[in-house]
Amino acid sequence: MAKGKSFDEFYYRNEDRNVSVKFISDYADKHNGDYNLYRGNMFCPECRAAELILRRKSSTHRAHLKKIPSSCHANDCSYNYEYITCKRAKEFINSLSDEKIQDKLNSMMHMFFDKKLEMHMPKGEEAEQIKSNPMIISHEQPKFIRAFRRKSLSGWFSEDEENKLCVFYGKVKMDVSEMVKDEKTYFRLTLHVLNENNEPRKKIIVFRSWRDNIDKDKDYYIVLIGSWSSANGWKIKLANQKAIKFREIS
Numbered sequence: 001m002a003k004g005k006s007f008d009e010f011y012y013r014n015e016d017r018n019v020s021v022k023f024i025s026d027y028a029d030k031h032n033g034d035y036n037l038y039r040g041n042m043f044c045p046e047c048r049a050a051e052l053i054l055r056r057k058s059s060t061h062r063a064h065l066k067k068i069p070s071s072c073h074a075n076d077c078s079y080n081y082e083y084i085t086c087k088r089a090k091e092f093i094n095s096l097s098d099e100k101i102q103d104k105l106n107s108m109m110h111m112f113f114d115k116k117l118e119m120h121m122p123k124g125e126e127a128e129q130i131k132s133n134p135m136i137i138s139h140e141q142p143k144f145i146r147a148f149r150r151k152s153l154s155g156w157f158s159e160d161e162e163n164k165l166c167v168f169y170g171k172v173k174m175d176v177s178e179m180v181k182d183e184k185t186y187f188r189l190t191l192h193v194l195n196e197n198n199e200p201r202k203k204i205i206v207f208r209s210w211r212d213n214i215d216k217d218k219d220y221y222i223v224l225i226g227s228w229s230s231a232n233g234w235k236i237k238l239a240n241q242k243a244i245k246f247r248e249i250s
């Protein structure tokens, strides 16, 4: 069982939506630490079963959300499992066909952006449910069950997570520019991450081998698997060039 995981957003039961840790931290700061309006209604963003509480910022850590020890995740929630290592995650992704990677990203997209829980939580036997959760890697040889680390693009990126493999997700505007290096052509996909008020919040660069077909004026939901670094601006290095999916927000 994984211990000590923190959450960068919570499911707010009263409004049937996910809310960022930054929002609740700012709210508590403005109300002398009181966030009773939310307390008791903050749950795991994935299974919506485990109750969370806010740990306010201190001199040593940022504000974050933790599970109440007496509260449990659903059996098929990925937060029950240790995070997969970067090496194993890459091996796993590279063992999948392009189609299978896209299927996985599609399921993740449902999980992150389609509100109704029954749309993304699989049904059937518990073992099957665990296997069909896109955030869980259930491996046979060698046998292990691990989870992908989940990271909201609009959340805080803390140094201890730099270069760790994550499934990133969020709302973005995008643009593409072409660049040539060592006589090879690359494309720089710039993600302009939108906050809860749909304002661009930070810029993240993703290097691509081909030009993505996007409209720079439109808003998109995006899911991508990779690791981030902050040297010379925020960048995400994809685990695989196919490990990215976006969908226009209509």
Ligand SMILES: [Zn+2]
Pocket: 044, 045, 046, 047, 048, 049, 050, 073, 074, 077, 078, 079
């Ligand atoms: Zn959970």
